[in-house]
Amino acid sequence: MSTEPGAALHDVADSYPQIPTPPPGLFERARRAQRRRRVAASLAVVALVAIGVSVRLNLPAYVPANNPGVARMPSHFVESPKWTASVTDAPIARALLAFVVAGQENQLTLVGPEDRYRTFALTGERASDWAPSFLLSPNGQYLMTPNRQQTELLNIASGRSRTLPHGAPLAWSPDGTQAVLVSFDGNGFPSIHVIDVANGNVLWRVALPLANRKLTAALSPNGESLAIQHSGDLSVYRREGKQWTKPVGAQLQLAGQLAWHPAGNVFALSHQTKTTALNLIDANTGEVAGSVPGGGFLGYVGEQGRTEGLPSVSGWIEGAPIVNSGNRALVRLGTPSEVLMTTAEHTNEFQAASAEVNWLATDPGAPEPGPAVYRYRPVISIAVPIIVCMLTLGIWIMRRRRWR
Known part of the structure; x- marks a missing residue:
């Protein structure tokens, strides 16, 4: 063996066993395995994200609690707690109250039996400035909200909505089985449709002759007559056509969607003076058939202080009207009148159910805002x-x- 370094290295290289050549395609297979x-x-990442x-x-x-049947109204309500569950996630059997507070105009609060509070987002656009932003059915089972010239109908017990394409919401029938919708053509002329809530079919319709969006309506208890106030005129229509029209001006207002007396022979106009709260109008003739006292009582309601705005009928007890006084209180008019409920501070809009309700109000408990996973x-x-x-x-x- 050579002693020189270079020669020694050559000797080592010559004597070392030959390294076998890798088989063809080995590195390519390794790269493919790495890509796989x-x-x-x-894919595992995507699957986990999807899960x-x-x-x-x-x-x-x-699963909401069963409908308790006749429910007692609370004597007052408060603003919904923070992180209250949405009614679309955690439905309730029915709603007794629906209200909006100042500063939260896009959020509706629903109050059900057993102090269950839920929220609902008001995202639709109203057909006119005079149209309501929501309408709670008298039985508390449904909520109508506008979506331009359509209506979104929420089933409160399921949290599911469907669209009624015949117009924006205008009124409920007293039993909650029919709804009154309004649509406007390109020139602003309104058409009113009375529909069956169960299937959405149009039962009858009314075309109004004036292009004016200031419009209110109330359907009679039997669903056969419709009181309409439009551009200062008060009319009653039946399925077969208009029965009568009279000018009433701006001082008298149709007293809400439940203005009809349960007997169906008269309906109420708001006419608040020092002595009078409502005028009763004969449905057949349009003449004044009587009045309801209590106007002075409504001007200042206990701790709620001074109220503004004309009273709107929310229901009837043994023929006596229960009115919403300026979104500050519910008052039973009579001799004497009585405050049944006061509203939360800063309440902008407020509606109450009237069917299957015990108006002997009770003090409510703490709000129940829903299960944490939904809140x-x-x-x-x-x-x-x-x-x-x-x-x-x-x-x-x-x-x-x-x-x-």
Whole structure:
């Protein structure tokens, strides 16, 4: 063996066993295997994210309590607690009250039996400035909200909505089985449709002759007559056509969607003076058939202080009207008049159910805002995908280190 360094290295190289040549395609197969592992890891990430989103969106169905039948009205209500569950996530059997407070005009609060509070987003656009932003059915089972010239009908017990395409909401029938909708043509002329709520079919319609969007209506208890106040004129229509029209000006107003007396022979106009709260109009002739006292009582309602706005009928007790006084209180008019309920501070709009209701109001308990999983769903909607993505990213990084 040579002692020179260069020769020694050559001797070692010549005597070392020959390294076998890698078989053809080995490195290509390794690269393909690595790509397959990366694709599998990516698919796993996507699957985990999909599972997280599915968990977020498909929370277990909430089953509301059974309808308790006749429910007692609370003597007052308060603003909904923060993080109150939406009625679309956690329905309630029915609503006794619906209200909107100042500063939260796009959020409606529903109050059901057993002090169950739920919220509902008011996102639709009203057909006119005179149209209501919501209408609670007298039986408390449905809520109508406008969506331009359509109506979204919410089933409060299921949290599901469907669209009524015949117009924006105008009034409910006293039993909640029919609804009055209004649509306007390109020139502003209104058409009124009376529909069957169960199937959405139009039962009859009225075309009004004036292009004016200031419009209110009330359907009679039997669903056969419709009182309409339009542009200063008061009319009664039946299925076969108009019965009469009389000018009433702006000082008298049709007293809400439940203005008809349960007997169906008269309906109420708001006419608040120092002595009078309502005028009763003969449905057959249009003549004044009587009046309801209590105008002075409505001007200042106990701790609620001075009220503004004309009274609107929310229901009837043994022939005596229950009126909403300026969204500050519910008052039974009579001799004497009586405050049945006071509203939350800063209440802008307020409606109460009137069917299957015991008006002997009781002091309410603390608001029940719904199960936590539904109350904090907005937070869960953000947190779950973030957590899932962080976990899957961590798994993917660990796998990459192992591949190396």
